[in-house]
Amino acid sequence: MGVRRVPPEMFRFTTVERSDLYGAVLDVFGVAGEHLETALGLDAVRERLRGAGWVAAVEDEDLHEALRKLVQWQLLDVVHNHAENYRTAEEYERRNLQYSLTRRGEAALAGVRHALEVLASTGALQTAVLEAIADRLDELCLLSGEPASADRRIFSTLRELEGHLDALVENTKAFNGELQRLLRAEGADLEVFRDVKAATVAYLQEFLVNLDRRGQTVAAAVARVEERGAAVLRERALRGAELPPVAGEDPAAGWLESRRARWAGLRAWFLPDDGARPRIEQLHDIARRAIVSLLQVLERINESRRRSSSAVQDFRELARWFAAAPAEEDLHRLWSAAFGLGPARHAHLAHSDPELIPPSQSWSEAPPVEVSALLRTSGRTERFTRTAKVRDVAAVRAERAERARAERAELVLAWRVLETDGPVRLSSFGTLEPAVFDRLLDLLGRALAARPDAGGMRRATTGDGRVDIALAPSPDERTAVLHTAKGSLTGPDYVVHITAAGGASVFSALRAVPQEVAG
Numbered sequence: 001m002g003v004r005r006v007p008p009e010m011f012r013f014t015t016v017e018r019s020d021l022y023g024a025v026l027d028v029f030g031v032a033g034e035h036l037e038t039a040l041g042l043d044a045v046r047e048r049l050r051g052a053g054w055v056a057a058v059e060d061e062d063l064h065e066a067l068r069k070l071v072q073w074q075l076l077d078v079v080h081n082h083a084e085n086y087r088t089a090e091e092y093e094r095r096n097l098q099y100s101l102t103r104r105g106e107a108a109l110a111g112v113r114h115a116l117e118v119l120a121s122t123g124a125l126q127t128a129v130l131e132a133i134a135d136r137l138d139e140l141c142l143l144s145g146e147p148a149s150a151d152r153r154i155f156s157t158l159r160e161l162e163g164h165l166d167a168l169v170e171n172t173k174a175f176n177g178e179l180q181r182l183l184r185a186e187g188a189d190l191e192v193f194r195d196v197k198a199a200t201v202a203y204l205q206e207f208l209v210n211l212d213r214r215g216q217t218v219a220a221a222v223a224r225v226e227e228r229g230a231a232v233l234r235e236r237a238l239r240g241a242e243l244p245p246v247a248g249e250d251p252a253a254g255w256l257e258s259r260r261a262r263w264a265g266l267r268a269w270f271l272p273d274d275g276a277r278p279r280i281e282q283l284h285d286i287a288r289r290a291i292v293s294l295l296q297v298l299e300r301i302n303e304s305r306r307r308s309s310s311a312v313q314d315f316r317e318l319a320r321w322f323a324a325a326p327a328e329e330d331l332h333r334l335w336s337a338a339f340g341l342g343p344a345r346h347a348h349l350a351h352s353d354p355e356l357i358p359p360s361q362s363w364s365e366a367p368p369v370e371v372s373a374l375l376r377t378s379g380r381t382e383r384f385t386r387t388a389k390v391r392d393v394a395a396v397r398a399e400r401a402e403r404a405r406a407e408r409a410e411l412v413l414a415w416r417v418l419e420t421d422g423p424v425r426l427s428s429f430g431t432l433e434p435a436v437f438d439r440l441l442d443l444l445g446r447a448l449a450a451r452p453d454a455g456g457m458r459r460a461t462t463g464d465g466r467v468d469i470a471l472a473p474s475p476d477e478r479t480a481v482l483h484t485a486k487g488s489l490t491g492p493d494y495v496v497h498i499t500a501a502g503g504a505s506v507f508s509a510l511r512a513v514p515q516e517v518a519g
Contacts, residue, residue, distance in 0.1 A: 011112070024053060026108070028049060030109045031048065071099070076102060125172065141225055144225075144232070156240070161266075211280070219278070349381070417433075437482065441489075447459065467499070
């Protein structure tokens, strides 16, 4: 496909002199088109200019010139009205010429309106749009089984689905742009700046609630529609669209190609077929990173608010003082006051043997007093005290070693109970000790959090990488009840297979690892 270029004269009316008048005239024709009026004369254009926001007086010559320029740029078309009866030459001049929007004029007006909408919009992350997309997909699945009389409903539902997808894409792009600008911005009013960032963090956190589940719901709905035949639905929607006949090329091919492109965009967001990550998951990552960045900025703002002053503010104030100094001598005095030596912190120090210094001896003749370097850097003097007694940690080491052996024995016992020779029902575990039950719950949680493969199997590994679990759904929807001293757990009777990583025995794998005793 070649590069599509906009005609050079299409938006020229926005850059030349009197562009406001040209825009108001085009807006008049746009509003007339919404009322199904296809042609306007000079008087009709003048009457409706005020409704388009033009309040200044316009001479006939200026309005004629504006209409002539718009015709020259192929934004308006002019025809002669031969159906009227004209009594005077002036009436012929004013009512004979009728102007109407061309296709290029309609495109230019739509482009300007869209640009103004984008400038005024801020974007949003709307979970309701995700739910609406899933609802429209489910409705398409139901309509696919209905007779040909439902073709019009398929068409309207498909267009609603595309409208929701466009809203999701446009709002997400606009919000992401605003979010990135907010991350780079440094507000002058820290109070307002802090409130905006805090509100954005709360907004993002609310949007991320159950976002994964909503994305998976839409992906499953897309898969169900494709099982029914997406191409067949598009053909039925084409029949329901009832496109009008036009001269030249049949518009059906272009209409179907547009629907295929929109469906490919939907798959890219929720169910890509090339192994790439869905864009909804990328949006999840962007929102998470933005929350972390915003929280870091808020922490820096709060930290700066807690400090009464900072080095940056001190140096800026000092620079203003230097700029306001009246003479060079004042600059030197200011430098000495700002960067000279500090006060005599050592004046309170005494000689190590005061009896060697007579009371009447001048300080200039007295022997020097040793000043610690720590006093200059931190304002504190060195103090030498008795070395602390070394604590005997033999009892602590023994206690830790015993606790480590007990925990390891408990771990080995738990995995010995949970290890299976092959796939077994979850209900086969029956009654378990609390420690063993906790290990089993951890394994089940990891497996259920993993994405199932094509056969519905879920696989996961413990945090230390030593034990694997394979979990499959119950083939007969039975219910399992597990009992512990703390209570009972009821849930689906999954088929589980617990082994050591690599297929070895869990017990032997744990015994092969050296025992680690905390010191």
